[in-house]
Every structure is written in structure tokens, then in C-alpha cells.
Amino acid sequence: MANATLLAQETSSAQKLDQLKKAINQQKTTIKQVNKQREELEKQLQKSDLAISQVVKAIAKTKQQLAETQQKLTTLEKQQTELLKKKNQQELLLAKQLRAAYSSGNHDYIKLLLNQESPAKVQRSITYYQYLNTARIEEIEQFKTTIDKLHQVKIEQMDQIQKLEQLQQAQSKQQKEFSQEKNQREQTIAKLSKQLLNDQQTLEKLEQEEANLKAALARIAKLSQQEESLKGLSRLKRKLSWPVNGKIRRSFGSSKQGYLKWKGVLLSAPTGRQVTTIHNGTVLFSDWLKGYGLVTVVDHGEGYMSLYGHNQALLKSVGDRVETGEPIALVGQSGGQEQSGLYFEIRHNGQAVNPKLWCR
Template identity: 65%
Template sequence: MTTHSLLQVWRDKKRVLTRFLSVVVLLFSPVLYAQETATDEQLDQVKQAIKKEKSTIKEVDQERERLLKQLQSDELAISQQTKSLRNTDKKLDNTQQTLRRLTEEKQQLTNKKQQQEALLAKQLRAAYSTGHHDYLKLILNQENPGKVQRTVSYYQYLNTARIKEIEAFQSTITQLNEVEQQQRSQQQQLAQLKKKQQVDKQALETGKQRREKTVNALNNQLMSAKQQLEKLEAEEESLVAALARIARLSKQDFSLSGLSSLRGKLNWPVKGRINRSFGSRKQGYLKWKGVLLAASSGKTISTIHHGVVLFSDWLKGYGLVTVIDHGDGYMSLYGHNQALLKSVGDRVETGEPIALVGQSGGQNQSALYFEIRHNGKAVNPKLWCR
């Protein structure tokens, strides 16, 4: 076959192939178009789903922030109500002690009054029986001047004694009246304090119920492990930032020498089992920077060493927190409290009550979260407390 014939055959095959491809394109183009259209629709659906999910997450985050603010308000109110009730109970106890003292004092004065009445009655009877009731007649009936003088002196002595006893009796009556008046006043105060105690207890119970509802609402918001980790990271960053801020604001107190020389010598702020140890795993890569001490709600928390209160307020994730500066870069932190007993700037002595154990910060069990930090870095409390 010649070159021209071969070229013609190639051209014919090319035309056939072209027609075939055209037919294939015509046949399959609807399918391809349908697939492309389907893919676009799926993409739109995915985009809508992502948008909806973001909107839901935003709403959940906003609701969680609202609940956290409500929790903060509830727990601050509980702290104030607990503190008020504690003060009322203390005043009530002092009033009852005062009443007991006044009752004893009244009994002593009553006994004294009865003794003085008996003595005065005896003196009056003696004076009457010897005729001392007529002083002028007694003098005129005496013949011996010396005897008259002795009689006058004796009479004056008895008269002075009676006057002294009468004055003492009057003083006793006055004291007794004053004691009875104080007693009535204390009884009225006692009745008022008992009413206030009932009001405080009711307010505290209402606050606890409101907090429980808030905590339940927070717990119902299920979070993934990633969200929990992010939450704990945010809380820890907030704590570190707060400690750095108060450290900058605090003034150096040269009377505070720190804790360096007290390793292994300090008492724990509250007696209880350690539920979480320093350095143990918390969530993901996060570790505990302090210890969690199990203790019953309302138990007294004492400062480990003397110092100055730097922080006394609510902090996200840690609830009601007290931070104490011990000097030389050392600070101790006490979290999840039910009530804070000290204010910023207060000086506290070793072992002095500073807070009450609670479960603030959204905790379900009462416990104390306790940290010791040196120059902002958390250290193991077990090295300092015995």
C-alpha cells in the first residue's frame, strides 16, 4: 500500500474515533452533569451543617458563660450568707454567755440584799429594845457625865453602822436594778438574734438550692474530651494570670520572710485525705499544680503561715479563693471554699481561720484545693506540710 493510501486510512480512522468520542460524550454528559450537581448540593449541605454547628457551639458557649456568671453570683451570695450566719451565731453565743453571767450576778446581789435586810432589821430591833429610839431622853436620864459621853459615843457608833448598812443596801438595790435592766436588754437582743439566725439559715438554704440548679444545668452540657481540656486550659491560664497580676500589685513586706526555712514543718490547712496529688494527671497533658484535700463542708481552713491576704474573691474553675503572701516570693492558695473569712489586706497569723471548706467553682463534692507557689511556680505542698 502506498503512502497516500496509508494516510487516507489513518484519516478515516480518525474521523470514526472522533464521532465515537462525540457519541460517548453525548451519552455520558447527563450523568457527569448529575454527579457534578449532586456534589455541589452535598457541599452546600455540608456548609449549612457546619454553619449550624458553629451557631450551636456559640449558643452553648454563651449559655455556659451565663451559667458560670450565675454560679459566681450564687456562690458569692452563699459565702456572704454563711459569713453572716457565722457572725450571728457568734453574737448569739456571746449574748447567752452574758445572760448567764448576769443571772449569776443577779443571784449574788439578791443574796446580798437579803443578808443586808436581815442585818438592818436586827440593828433596828436592838436599837428599839435598848431605848435608842429616844436620843434626848437617854441623855437627860444619865447622872454620870462620863457615862453620858460613853452612851452618846455608843449610840453614834450604832447609828453610823446603820447608816453604812443602809447605804450599802441602797447600792445593792441600785446594782440589782441595773443588772435586771441589762438582763432584759440581753434577752431582747437574744430574741432578735434568734430571728436573724432563722432568716440567715433560710437565705443560705435558698442560695444552696439555687446553686445546685445552676451546677446541674452546667453538668447537663456534655463536653467532649477536647472541650474539657480547653476548659481546664482556660481556667489554669486564668489562675496564672490572676496570680501574676496580684503579685505585681502586692507591696513587698520585709516582715515576711517566706517559707524556705519551713520545709516539712508546716501543718496542712485542713485535715483530710489527699484525693489528687501534686503532679498527677489532670486531663490530657495537664497535671495538678496543687493537692485536693477531701474535707466536710463548713470545716475551718487555717493559714499555713502568717502573711497578708492578696486575693479574696471568686475565680472561674476554682470558686471562692483566698491567696496569702508569705514573703520572699512565696504564696499559698486555698480554693473551692464555701465562705471567705478574710479580706484583701488583712494580716493573718499562723493557724488563723481564713475560710470554710466548700464545693464552689461547680464542684460536686466538698474539698479544699491547696497550692504553694514560689516566684509564680507551683511547688509540691508535701515538701512543706507534714
């Protein structure tokens, strides 16, 4: 009887162990599927962020071209007004000259000679007529030049009006593309939000993103060529301006998740606001980075770098030299952020330092 009971207990334990193994395997499979889905969604997020960046830059360029075209049209309208005024003045002058010539009598030089007046008087009359004729010819040539210029202005006006229409059509198309990409991004964010992560998974995700950032900065630091003209930031403590005006939403050193701390600051700012570099330097990185979205990294020399993340669009490319206060990006919420803002770091020899020690 005891043996039967022991056997039953062993069988039950084996069944429970088997069920537990199956549950663990099922959980591993589920986690694997969720991670795969999340990776696909993050790839889609990257694609949407980059597409939005391109459209935003195209819209900005079109807007600038529209302003330039409008200015050109305004200039042409002023030229047209001046030329029409000049044309009217020349018409009046020519008409006056013709009336004066008509009222002075017959201009037939042969008849003048046959009148048998004194040679001196004849010579004076001929000289006078030649003078009037020369003046009329000059006025006619000026009139023709004015007419030609007016014609050219009208042609250029038509070209600019056509260009304006094309730019307006392009802008409309770009706005439509922007709306589509924005909707796609919002859908992706919504899907990512549905995949709720527990504290451990969130910590692991943030650890991986931080490791990716550190590795990326280490790679670009090796590639950077120190320029003698870049003197670093060591002498500029509390002298630099923040890259964007906004309230600090997350402070350097505050808790991020678990033992992880913020290595920079998160500044609240509206989408589209210009992000400016804190000091002159060279752009070392300008691309999308998981967890940080569209990122620009500027080398300031002497081991100092500044990082600007979660941008909507990047305005500079790798290798570009930038000056203090120069626009380098537009504020956004790339990288999966639900609110717009700028993530900003300062690093020295790879180690994050408190931006508040440099910016005022």
C-alpha cells in the first residue's frame, strides 16, 4: 500500500514537473515571439522617424523656395511698374518731338537748298534738323530697349508664377506625406505601448539601449580626428547656452529604471523648434539610434562631445563644421517618445557629465 502511494506521488510530481517544463517552454516561445514582434515594430518606427525627417526637411526647403519666389515676384512687379512708367515718359517725349518737328515745317532738305537762302542759314537749318533727328533716333532706341526689358520681365514673371504653382503643389504633397508618416508612426507607437513590459524587461531594454549608445560613441570617438582649432569645453563652465529653450523634464543623475540613472537631461520643447549646438565643433554622428531616435553628436575637441537626441529632423551631416548657436536639428519625439522634447548629453572622454555645469 505504501509503495502504491509513493508511486502515485512520484507520478504526480513527474506530471507537475512536465507541466512546469511545458509552461516554461511556452513562456519562452511567447517571449521570443513578443521580442521578434517588438524588433519588427522598432524597425518600422525607425523607418517612420527617418521618413518624417526627410519630409520635414523637404517642407522646410520648399517653404524657403516659396519665400524666395514670392520675393522675386515682388521685385519683378516693381521693375515692371518702373519700366511702364519709363515707357510712358518716353512715349510722351517722342510724341512731343514729332509734334515739334511737324510744326517747324517741311523737312525736305532738297527743297530747303532750292530756296536759295544764304549758305550759312541753310547750314544752320541742316545742323538743327540733324540734331533733332539724332535725338529722335536715341529716344527711339531707348524706347525699344525699354520695351525689350519689359517683355523679358513679363516672361520671367510667368516663369516665377509657374514655379510658384509647382512649389505649392509640392508643398501640398509633402504635407500629405507628412500626415501619412505621422499616422504610421502613431500606429507603431500604439502597438509598442500594448506590449507592456515588466520592470525587469524594461530595465534590460534600457540597459541594451545605453550599451548601444556607449558603443556608438566609442566607435565615433576613434574615428574623430582632433582638430587643433577645437579647444574643448573645459574653460566654458556655466558660460554655454542650452541647445533649446525648455523646462528640464528629467535631470542628470535622477533615477531612470532600477539602478540606471539619466546620463543627460530631457528638455521639454515643442515639435519643430530649432536645436542649436552649444559650441563650435564637427558633426561625428547624424543618424537614427535605437532608444534615442534621430541623433546628432558634435565633437568639440579635447575629448568633449555633445549629443542631441529624439529629434524630428537632422539638419547637418557627418563631417560638417558647426559654429556656436548654429541650428543642427529640429525638436521631435523620434525613438518612440510620446511627448516632444530634446535629450541632451555632454561627455568627456566617454563619460557623461552634468550639462548644468556647462549651460546656464
